[in-house]
Amino acid sequence: xxxxxxxxxxxxxxxxxxxxxxxxxxxxxxxxxxxxxxxxxxxxxxxxxxxxxxxxxxxxxxxxxxxxxxxxxxxxxxxxxxxxxxxxxxxxxxxxxxxxxxxxxxxxxxxxxxxxxxxxxxxxxxxxxxxxxxxxxxxxxxxxxxxxxxxxxxxxxxxxxxxxxxxxxxxxxxxxxxxxxxxxxxxxxxxxxxxxxxxxxxxxxxxxxxxxxxxxxxxxxxxxxxxxxxxxxxxxxxxxxxxxxxxxxxxxxxxxxxxxxxxxxxxxxxxxxxxxxxxxxxxxxxxxxxxxxxxxxxxxxxxxxxxxxxxxxxxxxxxxxxxxxxxxxxxxxxxxxxxxxxxxxxxxxxxxxxxxxxxxxxxxxxxxxxxxxxxxxxxxxxxxxxxxxxxxxxxxxxxxxxxxxxxxxxxxxxxxxxxxxxxxxxxxxxxxxxxxxxxxxxxxxxxxxxxxxxxxxxxxxxxxxxxxxxxxxxxxxxxxxxxxxxxxxxxxxxxxxxxxxxxxxxxxxxxxxxxxxxxxxxxxxxxxxxxxxxxxxxxxxxxxxxxxxxxxxxxxxxxxxxxxxxxxxxxxxxxxxxxxxxxxxxxxxxxxxxxxxxxxxxxxxxxxxxxxxxxxxxxxxxxxxxxxxxxxxxxxxxxxxxxxxxxxxxxxxxxxxxxxx
Amino acid sequence: xxxxxxxxxxxxxxxxxxxxxxxxxxxxxxxxxxxxxxxxxxxxxxxxxxxxxxxxxxxxxxxxxxxxxxxxxxxxxxxxxxxxxxxxxxxxxxxxxxxxxxxxxxxxxxxxxxxxxxxxxxxxxxxxxxxxxxxxxxxxxxxxxxxxxxxxxxxxxxxxxxx
Numbered sequence: 001x002x003x004x005x006x007x008x009x010x011x012x013x014x015x016x017x018x019x020x021x022x023x024x025x026x027x028x029x030x031x032x033x034x035x036x037x038x039x040x041x042x043x044x045x046x047x048x049x050x051x052x053x054x055x056x057x058x059x060x061x062x063x064x065x066x067x068x069x070x071x072x073x074x075x076x077x078x079x080x081x082x083x084x085x086x087x088x089x090x091x092x093x094x095x096x097x098x099x100x101x102x103x104x105x106x107x108x109x110x111x112x113x114x115x116x117x118x119x120x121x122x123x124x125x126x127x128x129x130x131x132x133x134x135x136x137x138x139x140x141x142x143x144x145x146x147x148x149x150x151x152x153x154x155x156x157x158x159x160x161x162x163x164x165x166x167x168x169x170x171x172x173x174x175x176x177x178x179x180x181x182x183x184x185x186x187x188x189x190x191x192x193x194x195x196x197x198x199x200x201x202x203x204x205x206x207x208x209x210x211x212x213x214x215x216x217x218x219x220x221x222x223x224x225x226x227x228x229x230x231x232x233x234x235x236x237x238x239x240x241x242x243x244x245x246x247x248x249x250x251x252x253x254x255x256x257x258x259x260x261x262x263x264x265x266x267x268x269x270x271x272x273x274x275x276x277x278x279x280x281x282x283x284x285x286x287x288x289x290x291x292x293x294x295x296x297x298x299x300x301x302x303x304x305x306x307x308x309x310x311x312x313x314x315x316x317x318x319x320x321x322x323x324x325x326x327x328x329x330x331x332x333x334x335x336x337x338x339x340x341x342x343x344x345x346x347x348x349x350x351x352x353x354x355x356x357x358x359x360x361x362x363x364x365x366x367x368x369x370x371x372x373x374x375x376x377x378x379x380x381x382x383x384x385x386x387x388x389x390x391x392x393x394x395x396x397x398x399x400x401x402x403x404x405x406x407x408x409x410x411x412x413x414x415x416x417x418x419x420x421x422x423x424x425x426x427x428x429x430x431x432x433x434x435x436x437x438x439x440x441x442x443x444x445x446x447x448x449x450x451x452x453x454x455x456x457x458x459x460x461x462x463x464x465x466x467x468x469x470x471x472x473x474x475x476x477x478x479x480x481x482x483x484x485x486x487x488x489x490x491x492x493x494x495x496x497x498x499x500x501x502x503x504x505x506x507x508x509x510x511x512x513x514x515x516x517x518x519x520x521x522x523x524x525x526x527x528x529x530x531x532x533x534x535x536x537x538x539x540x541x542x543x544x545x546x547x548x549x550x551x552x553x554x555x556x557x558x559x560x561x562x563x564x565x566x567x568x569x570x571x572x573x574x575x576x577x578x579x580x581x582x583x584x585x586x587x588x589x590x591x592x593x594x595x596x597x598x599x600x601x602x603x604x605x606x607x608x609x610x611x612x613x614x615x616x617x618x619x620x621x622x623x624x625x626x627x628x629x630x631x632x633x634x635x636x637x638x639x640x641x642x643x644x645x646x647x648x649x650x651x652x653x654x655x656x657x658x659x660x661x
Numbered sequence: 662x663x664x665x666x667x668x669x670x671x672x673x674x675x676x677x678x679x680x681x682x683x684x685x686x687x688x689x690x691x692x693x694x695x696x697x698x699x700x701x702x703x704x705x706x707x708x709x710x711x712x713x714x715x716x717x718x719x720x721x722x723x724x725x726x727x728x729x730x731x732x733x734x735x736x737x738x739x740x741x742x743x744x745x746x747x748x749x750x751x752x753x754x755x756x757x758x759x760x761x762x763x764x765x766x767x768x769x770x771x772x773x774x775x776x777x778x779x780x781x782x783x784x785x786x787x788x789x790x791x792x793x794x795x796x797x798x799x800x801x802x803x804x805x806x807x808x809x810x811x812x813x814x815x816x817x818x819x820x821x822x823x824x
Contacts (some may be wrong), residue, residue: 515804517804518742518743528741528742529741529742529743529745529746530741530745530746531741531745547746549746549747549801550747550756550798550799550801551756551798552746552756554746574742574743574746575801575803576743576801576802576803576804576805577801577802577803577804578802580801623798623799624797624798625756625797625798649755
């Protein structure tokens with residue numbers, strides 16, 4: 001009998017043990033997952049997914065539902081593959097007030113919006129380390145503009161965007177002394193000398209050109225994430241902030257002491273009014289503003305010297321602070337514009353604030369004191385409600401447009417679906433492992449596309465074949481069309497994804513440029529037709545006006561280059577056919593290759609370091625005779641009498657018979 | 662006799678059925694509906710392909726006997742930018758065939774179609790395919806406008822001695 005009881009207990013224990021075993025990936029993938037992500041050869045994906053590259057500094061473009069990687073757009077980091085930051089034309093794009101900076105840490109993305117919906121024109125990206133905001137043109141999928149942010153360090157709460165792309169914002173993660181002040185101060189004078197700023201960067205409605213319209217001067221603390229209001233909350237912007245303690249050492253402990261930090265509610269329409277009335281203060285600063293022209297195929301970098309700053313402590317109706325538990329991170333506004341979701345990194349609940357309640361609290365001056373002169377609203381007065389027991393460590397929330405919110409939980413490694421209406425938890429699915437951001441196509445707009453959700457996980461561990469100590473970060477695609485979320489697929493990503501954006505494919509694909517028209521090429525060193533190719537010496541500077549077409553360069557034999565010369569190869573791709581770039585590489589070049597799009601001109605600087613014959617060749621397989629697409633350059637000693645000459649096959653002609661264009 | 666008629670009818674009906682199913686590839690239907698020319702079907706021996714006209718938007722093009730000098734001059738400019746890297750004006754082959762005599766060898770609509778609908782003609786046209794076997798480089802689609810194609814044609818005529 002005893003034996004039987006023991007047997008019974010051990011069986012029950014075993015059953016219990018197996019019954020409680022966490023669900024593994026196999027369990028959580030449903031039967032039709034494969035067919036849901038299968039995009040047959042030759043067919044297109046449904047959604048473009050733009051994913052921040054984190055410490056790679058770049059932006060990657062994926063197709064959903066297939067999870068196929070289409071392109072890595074170089075933004076803040078050099079990319080030798082595309083000549084980005086190596087060609088003479090692109091070098092100015094990475095210029096800053098610190099000089100040429102070849103890398104950054106790219107965290108967040110925002111697609112341009114019209115009437116609160118994605119319009120498919122531009123993609124904005126933040127540079128976190130050397131504060132910058134970039135604009136990618138979605139006609140070319142290339143970075144068209146980069147603006148540096150003065151009075152800033154750690155441009156984290158950026159580049160979130162208003163409903164009609166009036167502004168993208170940039171808030172400082174690290175408060176520092178202002179650029180115009182003496183920064184040579186003791187670090188422990190943080191409270192006195194360190195300031196935070198939030199920049200409002202205007203976007204020109206037609207061309208998209210960025211300009212720092214004004215900066216809000218705020219007390220020193222850490223601004224984290226943000227989202228624009230919409231609908232009823234139009235004209236407002238919300239920022240999460242932490243380190244209300246104003247710690248400057250061991251933040252892990254010292255910035256986590258208080259029970260609550262804040263969500264900042266910014267009435268930017270009001271700030272705009274004050275600026276129009278001339279209430280802003282002009283400050284002397286230095287920041288780079290870089291633009292790329294698709295006409296001259298060249299970038300220019302200009303150092304700007306002034307910025308308008310408005311001190312919010314002097315204008316207390318611009319900014320209000322809302323207490324938010326436990327170091328808030330994500331700050332997300334639902335499609336209706338009524339609910340603002342704050343996610344405390346260390347919290348075990350999610351507070352949801354109500355815009356109408358915030359407005360009522362402001363009207364009634366329902367304050368709980370102030371923070372450095374900024375009114376603090378009473379938590380309860382602003383609160384719509386709290387999602388109870390959602391999980392541990394909520395980070396970010398996106399929306400499906402059907403009244404549901406989806407929040408990532410880093411500590412408990414899951415995604416939780418909950419109802420905006422009654423704040424009840426509807427579903428939870430594990431992720432592998434520890435998700436940071438998540439993305440639903442259009443999930444932060446007025447009108448989400450919904451259907452899919454991608455979690456960007458911070459830890460990969462055992463999910464893929466091991467590749468040494470470092471594994472690529474894993475993205476996980478979920479189907480959210482039903483009541484319950486369904487895991488569909490895992491796929492690797494570039495760098496470390498943070499935020500991402502997604503849009504239905506046809507919004508963007510229809511505008512995609514196929515070639516640059518040769519007729520519109522205004523590059524100062526363009527060679528319009530092989531007949532105009534030539535080599536010109538100006539002192540020790542040699543300009544090679546070169547053309548590329550399947551499958552030869554003109555000229556392909558150059559002699560008379562001497563040691564001490566600086567040679568500039570200006571290569572014009574004469575093709576006018578889609579997807580026929582030519583590459584250009586030359587032996588010993590201390591930079592990179594050129595990758596020249598059809599109709600484009602790009603320039604490689606080359607300083608020969610030895611006497612001899614150096615070959616150059618096309619690096620991008622262009623035709624059956626691609627291997628033949630090459631040439632030689634002869635380098636002679638300094639002071640050599642070898643005359644400058646150039647030729648191509650039987651078209652060789654002496655220099656004096658040259659007809660210039 | 663009666664039996665054979667039935668038998669014949671059966672054969673006709675069944676072949677019709679096969680035909681219907683053979684044509685029920687939705688992509689093929691879409692292509693036809695959209696007037697797409699990107700099909701890679703080899704048209705050698707395909708009676709619907711006119712090897713003298715080629716394939717494209719041009720048909721029975723009327724060209725005046727006398728040369729339009731201005732048009733030819735514009736054509737020369739476009740050619741220098743987009744064509745003459747690979748074609749010589751003599752009959753000598755460079756990357757592609759020399760242009761001498763080209764307006765004699767080909768009808769105007771064939772040349773205009775080839776210039777503007779390049780990829781489809783490379784995939785279909787017997788003369789182009791024969792040339793591809795010699796040159797080994799697919800002629801690039803240089804995205805010419807219709808006007809540019811006419812101008813280049815006029816320049817080719819000038820090159821062939823038309824006055």
